[in-house]
Amino acid sequence: MRGMRQGMGQVGQGMxxxxxxxxxxxxxxxxxxxxxxxxxxSVYLLHVLILAHIFVIYAASWDILTGYTGQLxxxxxxxxxxSAYVVAITNTMLKTPLFLSVLMGVASxxxxxxxxxxxxxxxxxxxxxxxxxSFSWVLFLLAxxxxxxxxxxxEGVRGVKTFIVGTIPNYYLSLVLMLISxxxxxxxxxxxxxxxxxAIKEDEDAAMACGIDxxxxxxxxxxxxxxxxxIAGAFYAQYMRIVTVDVVTLxxxxxxxxxxxxxxxxxxIGPAMGAxxxxxxxxxxxxxxxxxxxxxxxxxxxxxxxxxxxLMSLRDLLRRREEEGGGVGGA
Amino acid sequence: MLxxxxxxxxxxxxxxxxxxxxxxxxxxxxxVIGPNGAGKTTLFxxxxxxxxxxxxxxYFEGKRIDTLPPHEVAKLGIAHxxxxxxLAYRMTVMENLELGAYLRDDREGIAEDLxxxxxxxxxxxxxxxxKAGTLSGGEQxxxxxxxxxxxxxRLLMMDEPSVGLAPLMKERxxxxxxEIKMERKVTILISEQDASLVLPxxxxxxxxxxxxxxxxxxxxxxxxxxxxxxxxxxx
Numbered sequence: 001m002r003g004m005r006q007g008m009g010q011v012g013q014g015m016x017x018x019x020x021x022x023x024x025x026x027x028x029x030x031x032x033x034x035x036x037x038x039x040x041x042s043v044y045l046l047h048v049l050i051l052a053h054i055f056v057i058y059a060a061s062w063d064i065l066t067g068y069t070g071q072l073x074x075x076x077x078x079x080x081x082x083s084a085y086v087v088a089i090t091n092t093m094l095k096t097p098l099f100l101s102v103l104m105g106v107a108s109x110x111x112x113x114x115x116x117x118x119x120x121x122x123x124x125x126x127x128x129x130x131x132x133x134s135f136s137w138v139l140f141l142l143a144x145x146x147x148x149x150x151x152x153x154x155e156g157v158r159g160v161k162t163f164i165v166g167t168i169p170n171y172y173l174s175l176v177l178m179l180i181s182x183x184x185x186x187x188x189x190x191x192x193x194x195x196x197x198x199a200i201k202e203d204e205d206a207a208m209a210c211g212i213d214x215x216x217x218x219x220x221x222x223x224x225x226x227x228x229x230x231i232a233g234a235f236y237a238q239y240m241r242i243v244t245v246d247v248v249t250l251x252x253x254x255x256x257x258x259x260x261x262x263x264x265x266x267x268x269i270g271p272a273m274g275a276x277x278x279x280x281x282x283x284x285x286x287x288x289x290x291x292x293x294x295x296x297x298x299x300x301x302x303x304x305x306x307x308x309x310x311l312m313s314l315r316d317l318l319r320r321r322e323e324e325g326g327g328v329g330g331a
Numbered sequence: 332m333l334x335x336x337x338x339x340x341x342x343x344x345x346x347x348x349x350x351x352x353x354x355x356x357x358x359x360x361x362x363v364i365g366p367n368g369a370g371k372t373t374l375f376x377x378x379x380x381x382x383x384x385x386x387x388x389x390y391f392e393g394k395r396i397d398t399l400p401p402h403e404v405a406k407l408g409i410a411h412x413x414x415x416x417x418l419a420y421r422m423t424v425m426e427n428l429e430l431g432a433y434l435r436d437d438r439e440g441i442a443e444d445l446x447x448x449x450x451x452x453x454x455x456x457x458x459x460x461x462k463a464g465t466l467s468g469g470e471q472x473x474x475x476x477x478x479x480x481x482x483x484x485r486l487l488m489m490d491e492p493s494v495g496l497a498p499l500m501k502e503r504x505x506x507x508x509x510e511i512k513m514e515r516k517v518t519i520l521i522s523e524q525d526a527s528l529v530l531p532x533x534x535x536x537x538x539x540x541x542x543x544x545x546x547x548x549x550x551x552x553x554x555x556x557x558x559x560x561x562x563x564x565x566x
Binding site for chain 2 (some may be wrong): 207209
């Protein structure tokens, strides 16, 4: 396995020349994101951007399982929500130190991803979608009614401690956390592991015939996906300092799909972009919030119909134009 | 090398393969011919363990394999080039070939085999950065064979490599298969509807109909057999 890329590399791909261009856009983004608190020190704007950072991690984590591996997850909010609740409940009721609560929150998302992932390994297509949806629905029912004594229902769990007080410090903390998470997910996705995940999405039987232990890789995708969503949920809990049923709603699960479709499924960067743009849009125009589910659905339908590859496919289109302009493109 | 013993396979209640026994010796080129629905694909899928048999046993070099998961079977050196190609269509030609070499660590060997595949099918080299889905049917078949070769298998199973291809492309594919047979030290088990293409190059062949082995013999013998002549060669 280790020899695969190297052996293939000897024939030469000649793609190395693209490097400087590849880093230009992320660098510009990081530069602008770093100076935003200085040029626009609006607490409200920064708050919106912090939420955007959190949902970027959330969307990118959905993409590694569904976009890359092709395992349709309709209940991604369960990982985000469980982690957020565990942080809030342990921190406020058991009085565990925040640092430990966050660890427990992320660990709970990890454990949930094993618990959901294992039975899901044998399921394909619609069966998997229904199962993931049901798991998240159960969690929603527990939080909104059956275990309201623990979750506080709509009132939520209040008084969660925070790592650092203040919007600007939280802005930078969330920015760093987002950059690290997206970078890790992106690197995994572009590695040999990512290639294997894509092969499973394309044709699982064919991947098995190539000698790939698809069960192992699907479980790995579940674990990565659930854990990073858990990280996003844990950060959310300590930043908002209150956790309500919002974190396990169907709406939040649907948002992962809408974010990813807008950006471009199966690209990590696309869903991250989609989450960033849509979060700002929704928070910026607060009156839109009432129509959120409607708008999500409109977005999903229109992108599936008119731009199934999302914004990232526009980039590929531009690149192809460029190549053709340079006379490289074939017949 | 490969022994299939009294294999029976069901899809639910439907019987697809009934009491089939077959063996392939090291270095042989063995064909399974028969019409659509004869159970050829089911037989191949069961050998590579994607489907589990209801009864019977399969041995590869003395080791029982029908109880192993598919990726373990691949590890033993069996490459399955499936019917209708089953490529990763949204991945590039190069990435598909990389997947074929998934189990290997030997850099030099991989590079050598990649060169071999590109010599065998120069068009794949030209299109190496193209998505597999944009290739023509014949080119996709070449890629499927190339992917199987990248595993450097001991036993290469090809399931109906000519299906759905134009006559000229069929011939081109079978020329390549003949080359593989001559140049590579690989045992080949191939299924095919077009008996006239495959029988002349087969050491032995099985005729499979409605899930059963109807007859077996040397390739040349079967070509002279009256039943085969009438039913499969249209003579």
